[in-house]
Amino acid sequence: xxxxxxxxxxxxGDEFPSITVExxxxxxxxxxxAHLDFNPVHTDIDWAERAQVFGTPKTVAHGxxxxxxxxxxxxxxxxxxxxxxxxxxxKLTRPVPVGSSVTTTGRIKExxxxxxxxxxxxxxVEAIDQDGHTVGIGDVRVRLAS
Amino acid sequence: MSTAxxxxxxPLTRRQREFEWDFTKGVEAYECWDEIVVGESAExxxxxxxxxxxxxxxxxxxxxxxxxxxxxxDPVPHPLFLVMVTFYCIGTGIGSWIRTPGARNPxxxxxxxxxxxxxxVITATITHHDKWIRRDKHYMMxxxxxHNQSGVLKAHWYVQLLLPPTRELMAQFADA
Numbered sequence: 001x002x003x004x005x006x007x008x009x010x011x012x013g014d015e016f017p018s019i020t021v022e023x024x025x026x027x028x029x030x031x032x033x034a035h036l037d038f039n040p041v042h043t044d045i046d047w048a049e050r051a052q053v054f055g056t057p058k059t060v061a062h063g064x065x066x067x068x069x070x071x072x073x074x075x076x077x078x079x080x081x082x083x084x085x086x087x088x089x090x091k092l093t094r095p096v097p098v099g100s101s102v103t104t105t106g107r108i109k110e111x112x113x114x115x116x117x118x119x120x121x122x123x124x125v126e127a128i129d130q131d132g133h134t135v136g137i138g139d140v141r142v143r144l145a146s
Numbered sequence: 147m148s149t150a151x152x153x154x155x156x157p158l159t160r161r162q163r164e165f166e167w168d169f170t171k172g173v174e175a176y177e178c179w180d181e182i183v184v185g186e187s188a189e190x191x192x193x194x195x196x197x198x199x200x201x202x203x204x205x206x207x208x209x210x211x212x213x214x215x216x217x218x219x220d221p222v223p224h225p226l227f228l229v230m231v232t233f234y235c236i237g238t239g240i241g242s243w244i245r246t247p248g249a250r251n252p253x254x255x256x257x258x259x260x261x262x263x264x265x266x267v268i269t270a271t272i273t274h275h276d277k278w279i280r281r282d283k284h285y286m287m288x289x290x291x292x293h294n295q296s297g298v299l300k301a302h303w304y305v306q307l308l309l310p311p312t313r314e315l316m317a318q319f320a321d322a
Contacts (some may be wrong), residue, residue, distance in 0.1 A: 029153055034207030036233035038167045038246055044149045047170070051322035053248055063251030064229050068208045071175060071225040080214065083149070085225040091253035 002146045004082035007119040016073050016106040016123065023061045023100045031065045034093070054095035061096040066136045069104045070125040074140050082145030086120075092139025094129070101130040109139065119144045147241065149317065157206075159199040166218045173320040177243040179284045179311040182274050190270035191239030194231045198264045204230050223262050228301045232290050235270035241288050243309060250308040250321030252285070258301045267295040271296075275304065284311040 021027065025045070032043045040047040042059055049057040067090050074085055096102055109124035120143055127136040150167055152268045164173075205215040214222045236244060243249075262268070275289040290303045310316050 003214075025152075027209070029156055030207040033153060033158065033162045034204045034234070035229045036162070036165050037244075038165075038169050039245065039249065040168075040170055041249075043153065043167075044170075047247075047322055051248065051319055053250065053319070064226060064254070065207075067254060068224060068226045068229075070212065072208055075225065076210075079222070085258060087254040087255075087257045088225065089253075090252050107243055113212070138255075141257075 002081050005078060005144055007113065007121070007144050007145055010108055010111060010121060011074065012108055012111060014108045016077055018103050018105045019069055019073050019076070020101060020103040021069060023096055023098060023102060025059065025098050028059060028061050028098060028110055031062045035062060035064055035065070037062055043113055054097075056095060058097035058099065060098070061100070061102075063092040063136070065085045065093060066090075066096060066102065066127050067138070069102065069127060070106070070136065070138055070140055071120045073104050073106045074123055074142055078142065081130055083121075083141045084125070087141035088138060090125070090136050092136045094135045096135050102135060103128050106140070117145055149152060152252050157203075159197070159203050161197070161200060162203065165234065168322040170247050172238060173245075173247065173316055174313070175238055176243070176316065177241070177263055178313050179286055182277060182286065183197050184274050184277055184316055186240070187271065187273040188240045190235035190241060191237040191242060191308070192235050194234050194267040194268040194270075196231075196264050196266045196268065200230060201262070201264065208222075218271065220264070222272060225257070225258055227262055228258070228292060228303060231292060232270060232303060232305070233269050235268065235292075236272065241272040241305070242305060243286055244305060246307070246309055246319075247271075248310045248316065252308055253315065254306060255304040256301065258283070260298060260300050262300060266300075268292050268300065270281060274313065283308045285309075
């Protein structure tokens with residue numbers, strides 16, 4: 001068992017290892033099936049080309065996929081160390097067309113000392129595409145076991 | 147290759163096989179921004195019995211490769227597993243505007259109180275929380291509250307989208 005995170009060891013600005021995802025149509029299809037969100041802007045290549053909802057002829061990734069990456073940034077590094085994601089709030093600022101590469105980064109933004117087992121950490125997260133544009137920005141709220 | 151043929155090449159759960167994959171079908175029955183009454187609230191169309199295969203499918207879509215996420219008997223659900231639960235529960239009933247072709251996602255707010263566990267039966271209460279116009283865009287927001295069979299609040303989600311505001315525009319997107 002990996003050692004639990006100790007709230008007292010954390011500091012504002014501490015960084016998480018980033019996550020990069022290549023957004024293929026296969027990745028989008030998996031998300032559509034998992035979310036049960038079959039909006040044609042995600043899954044119907046011909047429809048997306050005709051409708052151009054986001055001003056691109058390409059299908060786009062689900063916004064919830066971008067947000068799932070924000071949560072994963074925290075869970076992949078902290079979940080087996082006693083951390084639980086208890087909230088997420090994000091703004092999705094640009095579409096993510098198929099073929100994009102999205103990198104999610106995060107750092108500790110707020111520390112909320114409570115009783116042991118109830119301490120809260122807010123991780124500020126940002127998702128950036130291959131051109132350096134921010135596609136999503138938000139906060140992941142995490143409760144620590146110790 | 148059609149969209150359905152392509153999606154069929156993925157490993158599918160029973161729920162995924164049974165769910166409608168074409169959101170342009172039946173759009174005339176979806177709720178429309180200019181007809182929605184803020185404050186209306188009702189139980190969602192469907193209940194969701196949590197199955198191991200649902201959690202595994204969701205975790206796979208988040209590209210999780212760790213052992214806990216892929217445990218074939220007791221996988222730990224990804225924090226956003228409630229997305230699957232919500233889309234399933236809403237179906238084509240109250241909250242059906244979330245299926246609207248032409249909709250855009252400006253961002254979301256979610257709170258999770260307890261992990262979903264296999265065997266739980268989840269019901270969703272949907273409340274039309276707000277709708278507004280800003281910079282010529284039409285925003286819609288519902289509050290989705292998810293409870294298990296014992297009445298425990300598992301999570302809530304302020305679902306928000308920018309919508310085509312009229313049936314005419316909805317139909318134009320559906321027929322694009």
